[in-house]
Amino acid sequence: MVRHEKIPGISKELQKIVYANMRKVGARRRAREAFKDIQLSIDHILFKIPSDGLKMKESYEVNSRGLEYFSKSWVPQTSPKAVVCLLHGYGDTCTFFFEGIARKLASSGYAVFAMDYPGFGLSEGLHGYIRSFNRLVDDVIEHYSKVKENPDFRGLPSFLFGESMGGAVALKMHLKQPNSWNGAVLVAPMCKIADDMVPSCFLRQVLIGAAKLLPKRKLVPVKDLAKFAFRDVKKRNLAVYHVLAYKHKPRLRTALELLNTTQEIEQQMEKVSLPLLILHGKDDVITDPSVSKALYEEASSADKKLILYDDAYHSLLGGEPDEVILKVFGDIISWLDAHSS
16 A cells, blocks of 8 residues: 555645644544545445444543543444444554444444554554554553443443454453453454565564664565455545555564564464354455464364355455445344344
């Protein structure tokens, strides 16, 4: 993906906002305000999902590390069946595509909560920088613990919903809190980065050394992720409106943390014990579907289900033809319904 993307049909003033340096959160928040309505009006099935009857709330809170982070909730007017906590992928945010995902789940009767990790989206921190994946997981646990302690939701079943890197966050949360969740939905989870996306062994050793000296530098080579994430070309072209996404080369420390995290998860799959729904596209070349199969086989969970979708790419809920997206949503909601009763 290129750094400066031309968005058709917008003014020069808006294009300048897209071209602005998103390193600091102020620029990202200005971009979100400028594009919020434009994003929700694009021709994508996720943004045609009605939000009538949903109570939506956006908040900025300060965590125990003193970082201000963004969170959002979508709650049905009727009594919710359960709590679903969303975990976004690398470079992503809980706005834009996740907005449509959240609306669909909430309109199906679930109280849905999401947050931007520090350094991503509308939360404070250097854009795209993960100093410590474990610390990121602790930040997420801190926020969702408060959600679950809310008297309005305390007695409800609670589920993790992780997409891509968010799947790794969900698994790490479970390993830290083995008995805290009633289940997890993992969409193309980052249990392992596909071999074609990982630098060679020699280059990896070079990067490990460089990360100690220049942890924040954007030097890690990466392929065009949109091309490999979105099978539907029309939807791939709409990704240009995702103005808050981190689209540069990964920062050295971030890349190292992601590699180390996937290795840790691979070594601890048998410790995963909560009910699992794992969904993956068979043609995903960003995260490896064979590792999702390994997770399904090795997890000690007595209640687990794996669904692999023929011909599908990485972005199952954003980049596939409409009929596939609706099928994936149907599979997810059926599983949640069965586990919330």
